[in-house]
Amino acid sequence: MPSFKIKIDAKGFEYQQNEEDTLLRSALRAGLGFPYECNSGGCGCCKFELLDGEVEDLWPDAPGLSPRDIRKGRKLACQCRATSDCTIKVNFDQHSVPQSTPRRVTVSFVESIKLTDDMAEFVFKSSLPACFIPGQFALLSLPRVKGDRAYSMSNLPNEDGTWCFIIKKMPDGRGSNFIFECLKVGDTIELDGPYGLAFLKAEIPREIVCIGGGSGLSPMISIARAVATDPRINEHKLHLFYGGRGPKDICTPAILAEFGDVKHRLISYNAVSDPDLADKEGWDGAVGFIHELVEKELSENLSAYEFYFCGPPPMTHAIQKMLMIKHKVPFNQLHFDRFF
Ligand SMILES: Cc1cc2nc3c(=O)[nH]c(=O)nc-3n(C[C@H](O)[C@H](O)[C@H](O)COP(=O)(O)OP(=O)(O)OC[C@H]3O[C@@H](n4cnc5c(N)ncnc54)[C@H](O)[C@@H]3O)c2cc1C
Ligand code: FES
Structure with missing residues (x-):
């Protein structure tokens, strides 16, 4: 299988990219901190400049590049594959170095x-x-x-x-x-x-808040399962917030039923955003956006928690704004993935 040498301009790093990989995936497999978030063409975090060589663009219309990026010749490493040896310009980030090799x-x-x-x-x-x-x-x-x-x-x-x-x-x-x-x-x-970088930091002693909206439930349930069973964090309390459009979307109580006797450490809160569906289906819980419920339930000192959240970008944006701007929660206590 052919492979190409990727040199990082002026940084002294280089790595090999196999034919089947993208520039991003092969850098991460080599243990390098190539910046990224979604690995799916949506966020724009993996932008780089191609200084020399040729790449194949796997998704030229990927939304992670703005018209300005395109005019400036920037590309997305998660959507590009080298077709020759290349030299690129990008700033590596220690935070993106994989904990285990993909x-x-x-x-x-x-x-x-x-x-x-x-x-x-x-x-x-x-x-x-x-x-x-x-x-x-x-x-x-x-x-x-x-x-x-x-x-x-x-x-x-x-x-x-x-x-x-x-x-x-x-x-x-x-x-x-x-x-x-x-x-x-x-x-x-x-x-x-x-x-992914929004993973559980088990060594941090703060109480955990997980917030999921729509399709963003999966990683929150993984974190809840860890809190319920991992002896390293069996002192942690977890507040699990889940928001759906209507009452039929709220499946967290059924999932949490599997956790048995740790219910006192796993507290579940749910909200539905569509008041008509709430009325029609006889919902007697919270109605509104899930970030509003987080603020209402935990508002006393939001900086006391470690936050994990996932879901559609408007939801993650609203949570970030509420936590960081309104309540001054430090950015390093927020761990999130936007589901593009
Ligand atoms: C980090 C992350 C984690 C996610 N986790 C979950 C999860 O746990 N559960 C869940 O339900 N959803 C999750 N999603 C969303 C999921 O990846 C899909 O976007 C969603 O399922 C819709 O995909 P689709 O193919 O049905 O829709 P489509 O509209 O067909 O495709 C949407 C997505 O596919 C990708 N895509 C589309 N066309 C192309 C192309 N030509 N080349 C490359 N990529 C393309 C893009 O990422 C786009 O956002 C996650 C997304 C991200 C970024
Ligand atoms: S990591 Fe490439 S666009 Fe998100």
């Missing part, structure tokens, strides 16, 4: 467990151990779907190679519809991971 594994589909009308937990099995930290995600390559899809693990790392993902079926979504409609038990797909 690798490609073949996984076979075992089962799906329905959670709501459009959400289910999908279980896969690999022959190698499932190595990740709660809060991280993997990239799934799906047959006949252009571009990999990022899904966050909902279970805990394990030696027997079990990978679980809570996935929401998106209207007209090519990847999620493939997973819901076409995957058959025993089918195999390729998984690449772990990726």
Whole structure:
């Protein structure tokens, strides 16, 4: 398999990029801190400048590049593959150095467990151990779907190679519809991971707040499972907030039922955002956006908590604004993934 040398201008780093990888994935596999967040073309964090050599652009219309970036010749490392030796300009970031090396594994589909009308937990099995930290995600390559899809693990790392993902079926979504409609038990797909920086920092003694909206539940459940079972953090309290459109989306109480006697350390709060659905379906809980419920329930001293949150960008933006601007929570206490 051909591979190309990638030199980082003026920084003295270089690494090899295999034909099957992107510039970003091969840098992370080499243990380098190439900046990134989504690994999916949405956030723009992996921008670089190509100074010499040639790359293939896998998704020229990726939303992570603005018209200005395009005019300036910037590119996304998660959507580019070198086709010759290259020299690039990018500032590495110690924070992005992987905790464990991402690798490609073949996984076979075992089962799906329905959670709501459009959400289910999908279980896969690999022959190698499932190595990740709660809060991280993997990239799934799906047959006949252009571009990999990022899904966050909902279970805990394990030696027997079990990978679980809570996935929401998106209207007209090519990847999620493939997973819901076409995957058959025993089918195999390729998984690449772990990726992601919004993972559980078990060594931090603060109480944990997890906030998920819509499809952003999966990594929050992985963190909740760690708090419930990991002896290193069995003193931690976790406040789990989940927001859906209507009452039928609220599946967290059923999931938390599996945690048994740790309920006093795992406190669940739910809100629905559509008042008509709340009325129609007889919801007697909170109505509104989930960041409003966080503020209402924990407002006394928000800086006392460590925050993890995932979901659509408008939701993560609203949480960030509320925590950092209104309540002055330091940025290093916020760990989040935007689901583009
Ligand atoms: C870090 C992260 C973690 C995520 N975790 C979860 C999760 O746990 N559960 C969940 O339900 N969803 C999760 N998502 C969202 C998920 O990755 C998909 O965006 C979502 O399922 C919709 O995909 P779709 O194929 O159904 O929709 P589509 O509209 O077909 O595709 C949407 C996404 O696919 C990618 N894409 C589309 N076209 C291309 C292309 N040509 N080349 C490359 N990429 C392309 C882009 O990322 C785009 O946002 C996560 C997203 C991110 C970034
Ligand atoms: S990491 Fe490349 S666009 Fe998000």
